[in-house]
Amino acid sequence: MALQLPAGVHEAIAQSWRSVSGTGQSELIPQARLSGPMPWVIAIMVALTVIAAAAGLSFSNTARNAADELAGGVTVQIVHANPVERDRQAVAAVGRLRKIPGVVDANMVSQAEVERLIEPWLGTRAAGDEAIPVPALVDARLRDPLTPETLGALRRAVREVAPDGRVDGQSSWLKPVFSAIQSLQWLSLALVGLLAFATSAAVLLAVRSALGSNRDTIEIVHLLGGTDAQIARIFQRSVGFDAAGGAAVGLALGLVVVLFLGRQFAELGAGLVSSGGLGWADWVLLALVPVGFVLLAMLTARITVLAALKRML
Amino acid sequence: MNSTATGEIVQFDNVGLRYGSDREVLSDVSFTLYPGTFYFLTGASGAGKTSLLKLLYLAQRPSRGMIRMFGTDAITLPRERLPGFRRRLGVVFQDFRLVPHLSAFDNVALPLRVAGVSDRELLRPVADMLEWVGLADRMHAQPAQLSGGEQQRVAIARAVIGRPELLVADEPTGNVDPDMAIKLLRLFEALNRLGTTVVVATHDVHLLRKVPDSLIMRLDKGRLSDPTGALRYPPRPHAVARAGED
Numbered sequence: 001m002a003l004q005l006p007a008g009v010h011e012a013i014a015q016s017w018r019s020v021s022g023t024g025q026s027e028l029i030p031q032a033r034l035s036g037p038m039p040w041v042i043a044i045m046v047a048l049t050v051i052a053a054a055a056g057l058s059f060s061n062t063a064r065n066a067a068d069e070l071a072g073g074v075t076v077q078i079v080h081a082n083p084v085e086r087d088r089q090a091v092a093a094v095g096r097l098r099k100i101p102g103v104v105d106a107n108m109v110s111q112a113e114v115e116r117l118i119e120p121w122l123g124t125r126a127a128g129d130e131a132i133p134v135p136a137l138v139d140a141r142l143r144d145p146l147t148p149e150t151l152g153a154l155r156r157a158v159r160e161v162a163p164d165g166r167v168d169g170q171s172s173w174l175k176p177v178f179s180a181i182q183s184l185q186w187l188s189l190a191l192v193g194l195l196a197f198a199t200s201a202a203v204l205l206a207v208r209s210a211l212g213s214n215r216d217t218i219e220i221v222h223l224l225g226g227t228d229a230q231i232a233r234i235f236q237r238s239v240g241f242d243a244a245g246g247a248a249v250g251l252a253l254g255l256v257v258v259l260f261l262g263r264q265f266a267e268l269g270a271g272l273v274s275s276g277g278l279g280w281a282d283w284v285l286l287a288l289v290p291v292g293f294v295l296l297a298m299l300t301a302r303i304t305v306l307a308a309l310k311r312m313l
Numbered sequence: 314m315n316s317t318a319t320g321e322i323v324q325f326d327n328v329g330l331r332y333g334s335d336r337e338v339l340s341d342v343s344f345t346l347y348p349g350t351f352y353f354l355t356g357a358s359g360a361g362k363t364s365l366l367k368l369l370y371l372a373q374r375p376s377r378g379m380i381r382m383f384g385t386d387a388i389t390l391p392r393e394r395l396p397g398f399r400r401r402l403g404v405v406f407q408d409f410r411l412v413p414h415l416s417a418f419d420n421v422a423l424p425l426r427v428a429g430v431s432d433r434e435l436l437r438p439v440a441d442m443l444e445w446v447g448l449a450d451r452m453h454a455q456p457a458q459l460s461g462g463e464q465q466r467v468a469i470a471r472a473v474i475g476r477p478e479l480l481v482a483d484e485p486t487g488n489v490d491p492d493m494a495i496k497l498l499r500l501f502e503a504l505n506r507l508g509t510t511v512v513v514a515t516h517d518v519h520l521l522r523k524v525p526d527s528l529i530m531r532l533d534k535g536r537l538s539d540p541t542g543a544l545r546y547p548p549r550p551h552a553v554a555r556a557g558e559d
Binding site: 222230 | 370371372374392393395396397398400404410412423424428471
């Protein structure tokens, strides 16, 4: 059933829409003379932005997940040539750690797991070769993130029972990786900014060109009492339509690339890489990229037109 | 409705206009236009008629002097207020200045659309106006499909559709046959009777005699001929030099 609105409301809504969108005035400037290659430029920019933003979000997720996982993690390495003594110290370290308040859990990493970890570097035979001393590893989880004070206390406690034990915070190992990820995040952000700037520049040039080729019409509208805002709305609306079409194509292209790359990385199966998957909030953010570009293009068109019209009487 | 406290709708005082560093195309032009009066602006080609009209329809600021329109100083008028003033004017340009990609209907409807009139409301007045100027059957034609005379009639229809307070027409009958010229003049007269001040620039002296109640402003090399001072200081509206008397 159709919604019944009081008399006059339809017209008021239509009038408001016309005043915002420029409908009814837009035919003053032929759409074809304004468009040119602009929708395609915007499509490319949006596609690249979606890819760059997806990469940035993925890096952010990777860093956050890894940091969460490693923030309360401590590893004790016991390096001793004698495997018996090495195992004794490891067991003692586990026992000591479990008694410390704030340590949620402490476990020895099995020999098989250690061998699997070093296998890519030393090979299968070397891992089992006693000529190469393989350290015993103890993995401990803390309730709170590791602080230098906690680390000092843990080191002192472990040294009492395992003099060859070396205690390290797990997050400190990955500091260079986090630093690199952060750089990539900034790079993604910079790319998004540059692409937005390039889009603004493309819109500015297109609008200036359209202003030039429609100068006579604009003068007539001015002389008939048209305001700068009315003329700006005409351009804003035309640019908005062009940008919306281009942005939709760009979003589709960008998402195809992001999904393809996502699948490729997921197949790597590496923990750090696969932890960078996108959540629903990330997908919503990516879906907002074209909206942002349409608004940016319309705003650029408005500012460009108003600035140009100020030079006319 | 359109007069100031002293009655004038437009007042020029020692107005001069030059383009760039060239010599003045208008010098020491002083006159007063009263509401509901019909004026002819005459002069040879190059006398400055079009320049004077440009000042009247606010397409140009003067180089010097004072212009008051509708009781307001038009020279210091901020840009934002110009549209409001221009909507009180109707202009027939010498070169018509129709929007080339719009139909005759849309060209005539333009001032109403600019003023915010809805499509539904403007349909009837625009159709009536086009019928009046004899172009009802050509309303969908674009300017390029119209003859010079037809374009001129569209331009006139566009100028008068909004019932302006001041109508400024630059050679409005230059491209139409004598019968249509008379018909258009009658339209201007009808508007004039409704209170619109009309200024028609023409070099057709025969036209002047067609509107007996009109006043004549004569430009010669950029100077307004006003030997009696009647244009500048009219004793009272409608009492200065009448067409056909000179």
